[in-house]
């Protein structure tokens with residue numbers, strides 16, 4: 001049998017929507033900016049699996065001057081714990097933001113979260129900090145902000161979950177009431193505030209939109225689930241095509257793979273026809289649960305090279321991004337208006 005050769009590039013970037021900037025994203029960002037005077041820290045959450053793509057340039061512009069902690073969430077889904085590959089990834093990510101404290105968290109690891117508590121506790125206990133400390137947690141939709149806050153609260157003051165979390169983006173719609181995560185004898189405690197996830201007005205590259213959709217930052221109905229699985233299959237094949245051997249030989253063909261997956265998992269429509277969209281969503285969920293390989297969808301070596309090239313460094317500024325969004329809206333109906 002001929003040896004399987006995975007695709008080295010993804011060939012289908014056709015009609016991928018590039019926007020998911022909803023009303024509550026814009027409103028949330030404005031509110032965050034207005035409350036900065038009463039905030040001591042920003043905790044910026046990024047998705048470990050897409051650590052570069054899940055950076056929202058709007059946060060850089062709006063909140064960039066604040067003291068900031070960067071937290072890469074969902075660490076458990078991005079690699080093998082304590083492996084040399086994981087260590088190398090994390091060293092690289094730390095080197096991208098040398099001026100910020102950088103943390104990596106998995107919701108199942110109390111130790112990961114305790115490191116953030118220790119950092120905030122030490123900093124909050126500085127002699128000039130006699131009043132309460134308020135921390136704003138920001139990030140893309142569904143990146144794991146509320147989960148992180150619940151875990152910080154549990155590790156810091158031993159209390160149970162305070163905020164609702166969920167598999168789809170948009171669970172938190174408004175800036176939430178503050179939650180105490182560190183108690184101090186002086187009575188000036190450390191509080192965190194949850195915020196609605198904010199997407200960017202326009203995603204310059206179709207591939208970035210696919211990565212963000214795979215990680216769950218946009219609702220599952222915005223991009224065709226079969227296209228998303230095709231993109232996921234492209235990544236899986238570059239890592240380990242054996243992970244789907246229960247349903248298929250290694251393949252670059254998404255449709256037969258999903259048909260077989262649908263049949264074997266009972267995802268059939270009337271007449272026994274495979275329910276392709278249902279199967280695709282289920283397949284993606286399996287990856288999001290770590291059952292189809294744990295890897296990054298961003299290429300950190302490419303990002304390193306980009307950062308070394310001054311011509312490439314300029315990202316879309318917020319003003320530029322909003323301008324592009326306005327032009328896009330003018331030229332075609334907004335994909336988000338029906339959501």
Ligand SMILES: Nc1nc2c(ncn2[C@@H]2O[C@H](COP(=O)(O)OP(=O)(O)OP(=O)(O)O)[C@@H](O)[C@H]2O)c(=O)[nH]1
Nearest residue numbers: 074107142143144145146147165166170171172197
């Ligand atoms: N495996 C894994 N799942 C996580 C982790 N953190 C969060 N999740 C899951 O990711 C999903 C989103 O988490 P939330 O905490 O609701 O995300 P959010 O950023 O508050 O979402 P929005 O309110 O939409 O902005 C939930 O299903 C969580 O259980 C993690 O470290 N590992």
